[in-house]
Amino acid sequence: MLQVDLKKQYDAVIVGSGAAGGMAAYVLSSHGMQVLLLEAGKKLDINMELRSMEWPYEHPRRGDMPPDCRALAGREYAIRQPPYAVGSPYKHVYSYVEAGKGSDYAKDIVVDEKDNPYTGTEYAWVRARCLGGKTNIWGRLALRLSDYDFKAASRDGYGEDWPISYADIEPYYDKVDLTLGVSGHKENLPYLPDSIFQRSIRLNPAEVKLRRSLQKMDRVLTPYRAGVTTDGLKNNKYRSRCYGRGACDRRVGGCDIHAAFDSPTGLIFPALDTGNLAIRTNATVYEVTIDKDTGKASGVSFIDTDTGKTYTAKGKSVLLAASTLESARLQLLSKSRLYPNGIGNSSGLVGHYFCEHLMGPGVYGLDKELVGKPRTLDDGRPGGFYLARFRNLKERNPKFLRGYGFEGGSGVGMFPENAYSTPGFGSAYKKTVRDYAGAFIGMGGFGEVLPRYDNYVDIDPHVKDRWGVPVLRFHIKFGDNEKNMAEDMAASAREMFEAAGFEVLSVSRRILTPGFSIHELGTSRMGADPKKSVVNEFQQSHDVKNLLVVDGSTHVSASCQNPTWTIMALCWRSCDHLADEMKRGNV
Amino acid sequence: MSCEINRRDLIKLGAGAALAAPAAAFATTGRSEFFTPGEFATLDELTEILIPADSHSPGARAAKVAAYIDRSVAQAFENKERDDWRSGLKLVEELSHKMNHRAFMESTPGERVAIVAVMAKNETHPKTPEEVFFGKLKHATVWAYYTSEIGIHQEMEYKGNVMLQQFVGYELK
Numbered sequence: 001m002l003q004v005d006l007k008k009q010y011d012a013v014i015v016g017s018g019a020a021g022g023m024a025a026y027v028l029s030s031h032g033m034q035v036l037l038l039e040a041g042k043k044l045d046i047n048m049e050l051r052s053m054e055w056p057y058e059h060p061r062r063g064d065m066p067p068d069c070r071a072l073a074g075r076e077y078a079i080r081q082p083p084y085a086v087g088s089p090y091k092h093v094y095s096y097v098e099a100g101k102g103s104d105y106a107k108d109i110v111v112d113e114k115d116n117p118y119t120g121t122e123y124a125w126v127r128a129r130c131l132g133g134k135t136n137i138w139g140r141l142a143l144r145l146s147d148y149d150f151k152a153a154s155r156d157g158y159g160e161d162w163p164i165s166y167a168d169i170e171p172y173y174d175k176v177d178l179t180l181g182v183s184g185h186k187e188n189l190p191y192l193p194d195s196i197f198q199r200s201i202r203l204n205p206a207e208v209k210l211r212r213s214l215q216k217m218d219r220v221l222t223p224y225r226a227g228v229t230t231d232g233l234k235n236n237k238y239r240s241r242c243y244g245r246g247a248c249d250r251r252v253g254g255c256d257i258h259a260a261f262d263s264p265t266g267l268i269f270p271a272l273d274t275g276n277l278a279i280r281t282n283a284t285v286y287e288v289t290i291d292k293d294t295g296k297a298s299g300v301s302f303i304d305t306d307t308g309k310t311y312t313a314k315g316k317s318v319l320l321a322a323s324t325l326e327s328a329r330l331q332l333l334s335k336s337r338l339y340p341n342g343i344g345n346s347s348g349l350v351g352h353y354f355c356e357h358l359m360g361p362g363v364y365g366l367d368k369e370l371v372g373k374p375r376t377l378d379d380g381r382p383g384g385f386y387l388a389r390f391r392n393l394k395e396r397n398p399k400f401l402r403g404y405g406f407e408g409g410s411g412v413g414m415f416p417e418n419a420y421s422t423p424g425f426g427s428a429y430k431k432t433v434r435d436y437a438g439a440f441i442g443m444g445g446f447g448e449v450l451p452r453y454d455n456y457v458d459i460d461p462h463v464k465d466r467w468g469v470p471v472l473r474f475h476i477k478f479g480d481n482e483k484n485m486a487e488d489m490a491a492s493a494r495e496m497f498e499a500a501g502f503e504v505l506s507v508s509r510r511i512l513t514p515g516f517s518i519h520e521l522g523t524s525r526m527g528a529d530p531k532k533s534v535v536n537e538f539q540q541s542h543d544v545k546n547l548l549v550v551d552g553s554t555h556v557s558a559s560c561q562n563p564t565w566t567i568m569a570l571c572w573r574s575c576d577h578l579a580d581e582m583k584r585g586n587v
Numbered sequence: 588m589s590c591e592i593n594r595r596d597l598i599k600l601g602a603g604a605a606l607a608a609p610a611a612a613f614a615t616t617g618r619s620e621f622f623t624p625g626e627f628a629t630l631d632e633l634t635e636i637l638i639p640a641d642s643h644s645p646g647a648r649a650a651k652v653a654a655y656i657d658r659s660v661a662q663a664f665e666n667k668e669r670d671d672w673r674s675g676l677k678l679v680e681e682l683s684h685k686m687n688h689r690a691f692m693e694s695t696p697g698e699r700v701a702i703v704a705v706m707a708k709n710e711t712h713p714k715t716p717e718e719v720f721f722g723k724l725k726h727a728t729v730w731a732y733y734t735s736e737i738g739i740h741q742e743m744e745y746k747g748n749v750m751l752q753q754f755v756g757y758e759l760k
Contacts, residue, residue, distance in 0.1 A: 053748055056734035062655075063734075067664045090664060185759050202756025211759075223759070244751035377746040381754040414745050419729045423710050425703060427641040434643070434743065 002034070002278035006313055010036040010278075011582065013300055013315030015285045015330065018133030020551035021321035022263030022271075023568045027575035028319075029276035033582070036313055037268070037277060038302055040284040040322070041129030042108070046136060046264070049108055050254040052247035056414070063251045064101040071095065071102030072113070077124045077513035082474065083117030083463070095126040097137070097252060097518070106252040109136055115466035120457075120474035124515035125325065131281055132263040133323065134518065137254045140261070140382055141407060141562040142182045142227030144173050148191040148393065148403075149559035156392065156401050159451055162556040163528050163537040166193065172569035180261045181229025182565070183242070183382070187222050191403075192388045192561065199230040201381045206367040206410035206441040206502070211385070213500035219390045224383025224407070227261040227564065238265035244380035250414065260382060280313075282306050286469045288318055288334040288343050288547065295338055297547040303467050317546040317578060317587055321571070324354075324552040325457060328523035329472050331549070332459050344524070344541035344549070349534050351458055353525050355451035355558040357517035358404075358482050360510050361489035362444030365502035367410070370439035376411065378438060384409020387443060387496075389560050391488070400484040401450065404560045406493065408443025441502060445489040448560040449514075450481050451522050476514050486511045519563055524553035539574040546587045550574055619654070620661035621669060626676050627653060629691050633679065634728045636703050644742040647728055650735035656727050675720035682706070682717055 011033035014024045025037045056062040065071070068091040072084055077096065085093035093113045094102055111127045118125055128134040148155065150162040150169075170193075176182075177196040184197040201223040203211065211221040232241035242259035258265040271277045282305040289312060291298040299314040320327040328351045334343040342350055389403035416437040422429060460473040490509040497504050527533025530542035539554050541547040550571040552563050559566075581587045619627040634647035634656070647653070660672050682705065683691040687698045694702070706721040713719045732738045739745045 055736070055739065055748065057736045057739070061659070061662075062730070067662045070664070200759065202754045202758055204756045208757050244754050245749065246747040375744045375746065377751075377755045380747050380749075380751050381756070412743075414739060414743075414747060415733055416743060419733055420726065423707075425637040425707060425725070426700070427639055430638060430641065430643065430742065437743065 002275060004036065004278045004280045006311055008034075009299075009314040009316060010034050011315065012036070012317045012319055012578070013038065013313050014319045014321055015300060016040075016133065016320070016322035016326070016551065017131050017268060017279070018128075018263050018321065018323065018551070019135050019564050019567050020571045021319075022132065022135070022267035023571040024319050024321055024550050024575050025271040025277050026267040027572050028579060029271040029274040031575075031579035033276060033579060035271070035277045036315065037279045038283040038285055038300065038313065039129075039131050039279065039281045040305065041111075041131065041133075041281065043131045043279075043281045044108055046130075046132070046254070046262075047256040050105055050256040052105075052250065052254060052256045053245060059104065061104065063104055065094075065104050065107050068092070069094065069102055069107060071097070071100070074124075074512070074516075077122055077515070081121070082119050082123060083113070085113035085117065088114070096124055096516075097126045103251040105254070106137060109254075116471075117463060117465060118472045118474065119460045119463050120472075121476050122513045123474045123476055124513045126515070126518045127323070127326070131268065131279070135261065135263040135266075135564075137252050138227075138260075138262075138564060139253070139407075139562070140224075140226045140228055140248065141386060142195065142225050142261070142565045143386070143561040144193040144195060145169075145559045145561055145566050146191050146193050149557060149561070152402065152557055152559075156396070158401050160525075160527060160532065160556055163526055163533075168537075169566070169569050169573060172573045173565065175572055176565055176568045179235065180227060180266050180568075181231070181233050181239075182225060183223075183228050183230040184225035185223050187220055187388070189220060189388060191393055192220075195225065195565075197225075201226060201230075201383055203385060204376065204378050204411050206370060206439070207385050209367065210441065210496070210500045210502075214387070214496060217496070217499065219496070220388045221385050222388065224381075224386055224409075226382040228255075228259050228382040230259070236266065236270060238269045242382060246377070246379035246381065246413070248382045249379070283311075284467055284469070285322070285330060286333060286467075288320075288330065290336055290338060290343065290544075292338065295544065297343070297544050303469070305467060308467065316582065317548065319548045319550050320553075321551045324520040324523050325472060327549050327551055327553045328457055329459065331524065333470065339543070344534055344543050344547055346543045347531055347534055349525070349532070351523050352453050352456040353451040353522045353556075354455040354457060354476060354520070355449045355522040355555070356514065357446040357519040357558060357560060357562075358449050358478060358486060358511050358514075359444060359446060359516045360508060360512040361486045361493065362406070362408075362442065362508050363490070363493035363497050363504060364440065364442040364506045365497045365504045366436070367439050367441055367502055372435040373438065376438060378409075378411020379413040383407075385443075397488070399488065400481045402448040402481075402485070402560065404445045404447035404485060404489050406443040406445050408441065410441035412437040412440075440505075441497075443493060444508075445486075445493065446517060446519070446560055446562070447482065447485045447489060448558045449478065451525070451557050452479065457523065478511060478514060482511065519552075519558065521552040521555040521558050521563055524549045525556045526554040527556065538577040539570065540578075548574060548578060619657045622657050622660070622672075622676075625692070626673070627657060629676055629679060630656065632692065632699060633703065633724060634732075636700055637725060637728045638732050645737050647732050650732050650737040652728055652731040652735070655731040655735075659727070671720075671723065675723060678717050678720055679706070
């Protein structure tokens with residue numbers, strides 16, 4: 001491993017170590033470039049944090065956080081305004097992601113909202129500051145986008161096309177699949193391209209019933225396409241194949257055998273093995289520095305979060321991979337006489353065209369045929385099912401643009417959730433809980449939120465975080481397209497469950513507060529026109545050639561498919577291009 | 588080194604016992620951390636009425652549900668949590684006196700179940716303070732029981748959290 005040397009000029013300085021930062025480190029170090037990776041959070045002994053095979057009764061609080069810590073309740077985001085932790089008597093306050101009393105296994109992974117406030121409109125902002133970021137606890141759904149997404153504007157007239165098409169990114173999706181492993185079942189859908197799949201997850205009886213019923217409606221339910229290596233990876237000594245232990249969704253998830261992709265074992269440790277990568281954690285970058293003569297980025301300034309001291313790191317190129325919202329914050333904070341609106345922001349668009357996935361609508365039902373059946377193991381797999389988009393493919397929906405998909409599953413996990421909702425008590429109650437526990441099926445939608453100029457973030461002029469860095473201010477609201485889509489999601493979810501013969505127990509119609517999907521995208525969108533976009537198709541700043549934004553910031557539209565695999569494929573493509581350009585002396 | 592000293596100091600100060608799991612301490616001393624012995628006995632009985640031992644599996648008493656609740660309440664950050672439990676158990680006593688003219692634990696098993704049945708009457712839309720307390724009691728009991736060793740392995744016969752060679756389920760053609 002390369003030692004950190006702040007006197008040295010690295011070929012590349014990368015800010016952030018999640019899916020994008022890890023990929024950038026992996027690709028650039030493989031090209032022989034000298035790379036410095038800066039991560040705002042700690043390097044955790046992640047296996048000791050996750051302890052994913054620990055039984056609840058082996059933990060003194062059954063997995064709950066210490067009493068002086070708490071996680072925000074989901075509803076708090078909708079009834080209060082940020083900053084949500086202000087005034088809380090608790091010592092530490094975490095995001096909703098660890099529902100209930102909050103998970104002891106994730107308290108070191110997600111940020112303390114008291115240290116990291118934000119302001120503005122309601123927003124559920126989940127952040128992980130530690131090596132690997134949110135990839136340590138991500139939902140694992142690894143989907144590709146298609147030209148239905150990249151060329152969506154041409155199809156329906158709204159917004160802008162991406163400057164790339166599926167053919168441009170397909171070889172990089174393939175590389176990501178082969179390097180990291182993805183499990184799935186081939187469906188040959190033009191709007192949800194297949195990956196190079198490893199052994200598929202299997203469906204259980206209610207899920208198969210729903211799949212068959214949907215086939216009659218020309219809709220596709222496929223086993224969860226998990227970014228999990230089910231067959232193993234010959235090229236990676238840090239990761240095991242999946243052994244179906246079923247701890248994936250328990251108390252915020254995370255995989256301590258690393259069958260599920262995470263950035264440290266999937267990308268960063270292999271990158272360290274090249275000998276070309278140095279890492280500094282607890283390094284919160286607050287500014288991209290510039291060379292006043294050339295106007296190029298010269299490196300970054302950062303705060304050591306332990307000591308509060310500030311340092312500068314030097315690089316021939318700077319890659320922002322701090323997450324969609326943090327990368328925008330960093331660009332906006334990097335103001336100078338040369339770049340008065342923030343670096344890379346001559347278009348004035350940094351922070352704008354924010355988009356994501358709306359969540360909330362969904363359905364919960366009962367497959368009566370399964371009541372009283374012998375106990376099966378339903379959660380020994382890294383996911384249930386994915387129901388692919390079906391709206392606005394062939395026909396045009398009169399009420400909304402774009403589409404939505406559903407994630408769902410059936411069966412019982414370690415804890416029978418129906419024990420809370422089953423009325424009564426006594427031996428009969430026990431039996432009812434037992435008999436029904438495996439017979440439920442549910443799914444929730446993920447819908448494309450349109451990118452709009454009016455949905456944006458900027459820097460709050462007054463509020464600062466614990467380290468004195470000005471915080472983000474949100475200006476984000478869902479519009480009519482989202483509301484109409486959500487109504488349709490709830491209605492179609494019910495319709496599909498009824499068609500499959502399930503008894504519908506509840507339908508949720510309410511859209512959750514923006515941010516809930518943790519799929520924030522689009523604050524530095526890519527494009528060919530420097531007036532209408534922030535970066536080019538290789539995620540290079542139009543204004544500053546050696547500055548790249550390689551995370552979800554650059555997505556032109558959200559699609560309804562989960563973004564992680566696309567973030568990594570795009571980043572790989574851009575880093576290949578950067579390495580070429582640097583070799584040619586163009587950067 | 589410093590770790591050694593800290594540990595020794597703790598033992599010298601007699602704080603070593605605090606390092607042991609209080610649930611285990613309770614099992615040997617029979618002492619609760621928050622509830623009075625009377626309250627604890629009532630709570631223990633209530634949880635067993637909610638989730639009783641039967642031919643399928645042991646119940647809440649065997650799973651030490653009351654001890655878990657006692658400890659959670661003792662450690663709770665907000666005093667309201669302790670107040671709510673204490674006043675809830677008082678409501679049970681009052682209900683018992685009203686219905687049977689004697690304390691809850693002095694009532695017959697059938698009378699106790701009848702008291703719980705009154706509390707559980709409007710479970711989905713609780714109105715009276717007793718009904719509200721039933722919801723709290725049930726939520727805590729359910730969580731503590733179904734996360735216990737008995738709840739997971741004996742009652743629910745959970746088969747997971749083991750290494751599998753292959754996922755269970757249908758293989759699609």
